[in-house]
Amino acid sequence: MAETEERIIRYNDAFKETLAELLRDDPDVFIAGEDVGRYGGVFQSFAGLNAEFGDERVVDTPIAEQAIIGLGIGAAAVGLRPIVDLMFMDFVMVAMDQIANQAAKMKYMFGGKATLPLTITTTGGAGLGAAAQHSQSLEAWLVHVPGLKVVFPSNPYDLKGLLVSCVRDDNPTIFTLHKAMLGSQGHVPEGLYEIPLGEARVVREGSDATVVAIGRMVSEAEKAAAALAEEGIEIEIIDPRTLMPFDIETVIKSAKKTNRIVIVHEAVRHGGIGAEIAAQIQEEAFDYLDAPIGRIAAPFAPVPFSPSLERAYVPDAASIIQGVKDALHRNG
Amino acid sequence: MAETEERIIRYNDAFKETLAELLRDDPDVFIAGEDVGRYGGVFQSFAGLNAEFGDERVVDTPIAEQAIIGLGIGAAAVGLRPIVDLMFMDFVMVAMDQIANQAAKMKYMFGGKATLPLTITTTGGAGLGAAAQHSQSLEAWLVHVPGLKVVFPSNPYDLKGLLVSCVRDDNPTIFTLHKAMLGSQGHVPEGLYEIPLGEARVVREGSDATVVAIGRMVSEAEKAAAALAEEGIEIEIIDPRTLMPFDIETVIKSAKKTNRIVIVHEAVRHGGIGAEIAAQIQEEAFDYLDAPIGRIAAPFAPVPFSPSLERAYVPDAASIIQGVKDALHRNG
Amino acid sequence: MPPTEQTKISKEVLFDLHRRMVRIRLLEEAAGQLASEAKIPGFIHLYVGEEAVASGGCVALKDEDQISSTHRGHGHLVAKGGQFKPMMAEFMGKATGYCKGKGGSMHISDLDLGMLGANGIVGAGVPIAVGAAFANKYKNNGLVTMAFFGDGSTNIGAFHEGANMACALHLPIVFMCENNEYAEYTARDRVMAITDVADRAAAYGMPGVIVDGMDVVAVYEAARVAVERARNGEGPSMIECKTYRFYDHAGVSGLGRTYRSDEEVKEWMERDPIKLFEAQLAKAKVMNEEQAKEIHAEIQAEIDEAIEFAENSPMPDPAVDMLTDVYTEAS
Amino acid sequence: MPPTEQTKISKEVLFDLHRRMVRIRLLEEAAGQLASEAKIPGFIHLYVGEEAVASGGCVALKDEDQISSTHRGHGHLVAKGGQFKPMMAEFMGKATGYCKGKGGSMHISDLDLGMLGANGIVGAGVPIAVGAAFANKYKNNGLVTMAFFGDGSTNIGAFHEGANMACALHLPIVFMCENNEYAEYTARDRVMAITDVADRAAAYGMPGVIVDGMDVVAVYEAARVAVERARNGEGPSMIECKTYRFYDHAGVSGLGRTYRSDEEVKEWMERDPIKLFEAQLAKAKVMNEEQAKEIHAEIQAEIDEAIEFAENSPMPDPAVDMLTDVYTEAS
Ligand SMILES: Cc1ncc(C[n+]2csc(CCOP(=O)(O)OP(=O)(O)O)c2C)c(N)n1
Ligand SMILES: Cc1ncc(C[n+]2csc(CCOP(=O)(O)OP(=O)(O)O)c2C)c(N)n1
Ligand SMILES: [Mg+2]
């Protein structure tokens, strides 16, 4: 990317702009979901699209997540390129069968004949006081399902490039916005560009430890890095960007360099995606590890409502710093 | 257990007998699910119960898994001790919201006031040619949900003791039968007894490597152990029995003894429960490991229908032997 | 409220209906105010305008009966006997709240009052209500469950499964639809091809009636019939209450929105269920303006006290409270 | 098939209806036989007895139209033009099957024929059919989608959500219910409090009709009306076909079961849709017994060939085929 001028826009606006450009670009693309049409989405992430593209292409649906995903599957199976929205990631639960038993498996079950260029958009993560059923990060479930691709952008630039790749991909993809990042800003070029699914980004180079950070945790890791740098500790930060396919090579390369790894994500630690990443690292870089792979993530409880609890529940720069220090203070 | 006489019965019959004894024991216990009543269940796992206890206590329901779980939640919340059945574990997907957003979180969301003595029974696993939507093992999803307990018995004796503990537990539990084990046999005492949830069983002692095996994989591990023993390799086999709470102490103790670990389960490896177990082992026993923790599990594909593919898909004694050898041939 | 019917209802019940409505209204106005001052975190879905539904429904119930609720649950809890202090404290995320601050507005509950929980998932309360109704039938305890749900929720699977199961098992339950013509920011007629949710009752084999949801006596009368039916072992019924929310889907803005016209909002506000009922009560000489005012003032005082209580209450302590209440420990 | 109506139907269509039914019947009998010899692994849900529904429905469609199916999907695929060889091979898990052996009976499909897949999850095909119907409307291509589903499936959420969404979005779709009075081993009247599934249509705002599902012409006529409606942009409709499966839920046992009486089975078998239709055709002098026999023989020969083809086909090779078809690779 050799942009000369920085064009700074909000994460949420990058989403909306990308959708508009995709709708303009390809007549087979349409959007459907609850309140995404005339109202523009509960977070206004779809604002203006219905006005520009009409009720036919930016479609309000009933509250019926199974049918919303099914709408996408059926339409994709016969040649369209649907984008269907689940307002909150927590609602994958009401649509799990359509996502994981139908969309994900159709191609395999049909011996390869089905092609499902389906993109599911949703919003994950905590931080808005939205409590146990509107704050979850459920990517660990999704990466356990062969047939799905899972994407979680950490900044507006990646958001655009990854969303374009999702919509153009011929497989079911799940694209998660972080609802506490909607207002965050960053450089985003105009026009469509792709970031390949399955390529991690090295956010920051460092030699003392590697932090693999997912979604909103990338910015927390950056804060941690700045603070640690003042103490002379240089961490490398890797943002996988795509959780399936997962760019394990980039992580392994870093692990072989720094020898100490901390993985940070917002989901509950137990059974979270950090477990899979850790398991793979120790498989591939066993001899290079000087300390156990650390996992910084949510405790084993539903997301609490109270701000005092929620703040402590979600990992942040402080908990990442602690995790890095734990890894460093361990003898190899 | 100081039984003098062996009473050998089938796994499926142990299930049925335990249910009958529980129904006799506690008038608050009832069973509901599809075909569980008059017909006795698609696998005849509930045969005779409706005749003995009536339509009121062994209840046929519509095909409505969300409502089946909801029936259990509501009834449990007001004081009953429901056992509700999801015919196939794959159907957790249609009921995931009721399981993971409602049952699991109710107590926490309500500040502790709710008590949900709810048992969900189901059948998991492959091996019957039942293809992609009737063969899955989805325990990795369930152990990622705070509030649930997850149980997977590997033999008739444990089945009974664990089922009794589930039904008497004051939390939502998910109890999975393996459908390819229904005809397997073992010693089962008459009468109710409990096996505490969260206590692993050391199936076999050994010093060369530890195999943590789940569900039906326990018997495959035993076959592998016999074959390996002929080559002079003695493996220790641990059957966690309960996947949440997970008895990590027993595993760690064994890891510190054998220094080489292989985890085997039927679910897809990527994001499977083996990842969590591996991540915890390397956290707790980092300095004791002489080889990467191995994971033997299903490849990253839906469960295929064809016998030739399904056979290769599901781990077995041969793949466990290979996994153990890989661990052993690695220099520490 | 034609005079003939009115005479059948005792003054006590009329006062009860009125009091529950006013309790909801004043609590909601206060909560809305606090939310707009950011003293209440998270999302808040106000019940203002729909008070007749929860009140009419719950007055028809016994205290031991159960209700299930929705994301818009404050009104249901108040109508079922919820106390202001732990409610207000819960809204603010305080340790003294009904849920110790862990649930908040969207999960407010009091199982001791038979309130099975507000619910963040549309439709999810319905199967749970069915479960409670099953238990009542199982125990043969004569209790009835009332499931409250919105028009929009009748488009989701959980509602359908619950309604059908309740009818198949012939359970003592009343399905109470709050048809406020919108699901969030989308009008009913854009997401369902029927006008009356009550038309769905026949699909399950239960009676369905439509009542003016701004007329608390009409709601109460219909609920009484349905509750009696359920209590007598005659099975489920559905009541559709035509109602309206005066504020936005969430928060307190009401007018000046794009998804519904100000004229429409104002027309419905003309039919404010509390004003309507107070006028009727005055006309029938059951309660005069003065008396009504006193009741409002008395309740307002209780709310002010509750706010003070909540504001002075401590937040939960992460070190102590984070990991409790996930599981019930063996006793 | 009253003569007046019959005259409206061309001989070609009558032959087509007959041929599709016989193709289903003979394939199913063969499949059942092979399954009981363990030459077909896994579960097998036979369509025998219900041939009039798939045939009547699909003859009313164009080749380019789509259908969705169920766990009992062979009949639908055959009726939509499915070929015996890749079907039989798929049943046996062979590499030459429609799904390369990866799907089997429960997931048999051919998207090229507009057959959106048999489905192992009850009700799950309905939302997918709605998606195809949406695409047809979106592309304005004049195509229609027909969703087949059982009585039992109308109790699950996915059915409800799909039906409502189709009506809300006014899609070109026909909901084709196979009411065979049982869901697995449980009778309809124990799991729903209504007798006619068609009564559910009104809950979504679409017309619902009931037809004799053993009368292929009645099914065809009703389907034609509904398909035309859909094609003309008049929206969804529902047809309930009263039918019966002659064999067990799965496998081939039919009589001697506890969940339904032999008398009941035999009564329905008296109304075998193929026998009924052949008698009508003979009476109307459209096709005599001889001709019918020839058609059976010709189809049987094709099936025998398919069995041979399937038996001689290779199994998929795990080393090669296990991990293909999970994702579509970028081209
Ligand atoms: C399964 C699910 N889908 C979507 C939402 C988001 N949502 C919350 S309230 C609501 C509208 C509900 O409409 P209705 O049932 O009519 O209740 P009302 O808000 O009008 O009282 C929606 C879509 C949700 N909470 N759960
Ligand atoms: C979600 C789900 N629940 C349960 C089942 C098990 N099951 C398979 S077929 C069937 C009965 C379906 O009945 P119906 O829809 O009437 O179709 P029929 O078998 O009578 O053709 C059931 C319960 C399933 N496959 N999927
Ligand atoms: Mg509404």
Ligand SMILES: [Mg+2]
């Ligand atoms: Mg049926």
